[in-house]
Amino acid sequence: MRVALWFLGLFGLAAALALFASTNTGTVTIFWPPHRVDLSLNMVVVLLCVLFVLLHLSLKTIGALFALPGQARSWRLQHQERVMYASLLEALSHLVAGRFLRARKSAQMVLAREASLTESGEVWPGAERLRVLANLLAAESSQSLQDRPAREYYFQQALDQAGAGHSGDIRDGLLLRAVRWSLEDQDAAAALERLNELPSGVARRTVALRLRLKVARMAGKIDLALDTARLLAKHRAFSQDSANGLLRSLSQEWLQTASDADQLQGIWSRLEPAEHTLPDVACSAAGRLLRLGGDAGVAFAWLLPVWQHMVDAAHGLSTDQKILLVRVMENGFSMTDASIDTEWLSRIEQAHLNDPGDALLQYLAGVACLHLQLWGKSQQLLQRALPRLPDVGLQSRAWQMLAELAQRQGNEAEAAAAWRNATTVRMRRPV
Structure with a gap:
């Protein structure tokens, strides 16, 4: 179609020129004394067109010649860039x-x-x-x-x-690489210094937070590591299970750094409410507080949400978590007064009524009765729970308490048998 249009245009132009040139009788006279030159107007027009074309081509040729050095320079630059x-x-x-x-x-x-x-x-x-x-x-x-x-x-x-x-982005990338190098060199101080040089917006990126978490753990700054882990969990950098596991381990590690009860309570107050309800964290905090000689009532208050989780069938604890809770509560009963023992005994008995087949609840009730000097009831509960206890440590401890109760009753033979059973059970504990 385009070729046909070009031909039509060319034919039209030829026809117009033929009509104009055939009837054009004009002349152009050039006086160059003593000469005189007469030219037809058509010839003059053709000569002017030819002159214009020649002049245009000459100018383009001259421009191309002058542009050759620049083009050669540009070509060399492009070649160097490619190399x-x-x-x-x-x-x-x-x-x-x-x-x-x-x-x-x-x-x-x-x-x-x-x-x-x-x-x-x-x-x-x-x-x-x-x-x-x-x-x-x-x-x-x-x-x-x-x-x-x-x-x-x-x-x-x-x-x-x-x-x-x-180049802000490039500079940020360089600083992040420097942090990784410091991590490889085990130089936590240099890594923290590079991280502090990052702008606030870059420091909140997931890659920077991951690096900050590693650096904080390497430097022993558990509080900084925990804050960073919370931000990563908020940004969904980990799966829910991984985030909970990380927060749990960091919280426990931070709690273990406390050297006295006041410092431990200060760390506990800085944990978030969701972390207070984590069974491992609460049990670790309560156990640490009891070992540091803190208030047993405060320790049992920390354990109350975990206890409620355990007795709630919809949010029950695993067997290992139940065993951990029972051990911490058993240690706490020896440090509490009778009012706390009585209050918790009522909770334990109510939970036992709701789940009569739970040996751990029976064992815990027996421990509470022992500290309340309810010897007969304690012995009865421990004997019922003993065959079904899932942990050899609790089994050994139950035999020891039965031996103590037998000694109180003056039954030395039964006490000796209980002590032998406690030793035998403990020897079966896996290494």
Whole structure:
């Protein structure tokens, strides 16, 4: 279709020229004394057109000749750029493949070529980013080669280039890489220093929070690690089970750092309400408080939410968590007064009525009765619970209490048999 239109236009132009030229009788006279030249108007028009075309072609030819040096310079610059980018990709390939010395040499080649271009006065886009990336690859390779002076040199060069070029994202990436290097070197102080240099927005990113968590744990800053883990859990950086496990382990680790009861209660107050209800955390805190000689009433108050979870069929505890709770409560009963024992005995009996087959509840009720000096009831409950206790430690402890009760009653033979059973059960405990 386009060719047909071109032909139609060409035919129309030819027809118009034929009509105009065939009837045009005008002439153009040029006086050049003593000569006179007469030319037809058609010839003059054709000559002017030819002259214009020749002049236009001449100007284009002259312009192309003058542009040759610039084009040659541009071609050389493009060639150098292609070579540098190829060397950069080669350095990255060597780094990924574990050829760190070759990777550093390729990065150094990029830096040398770029410096040569800069000294010659060439200015091209992307030079700053290329310098930063080449220095970063050289620093990364030096880190893998355990060449720390070279790593610091190239890292500082990259950091200076990123700062001079106002490349915020590149600078943030460099600082994050420096944190990873410090982690590999087990230098928590340097890693924290680099993390503190990050802008507030970058410090809240998931990758920065993960690094902060590792650094805080390495530095022994459990409170900082716990705060960071909470933010990661809020950002859904972990699955729900993994987040709960991490928060639980950090909370327990922080509680174990307390050296007295007041410090422990201060740490407990800084935990979030959701962490107070974690069975392992509450049991660990209560057990630690009892070992430090703290108020047993406070310890049992911490255990109350866990107890409610245990007696609630919809949110029951695992067997290991129940055993842990029973052990902590057993230790606490020896340090409480009669009012607390009576209050908890009523709770235990009510839970036992709701679940008569639970041996742990029977055992716990027997312990509470023992401390309330209800000898007969305690002996009865312990004897019922003993065959079904899921933990050999509790079985051994039950035999020991039965031996003490038998001694109170003056039955030395039964007491001796109970002591032997306690020893036998404890010897069966897995190593």
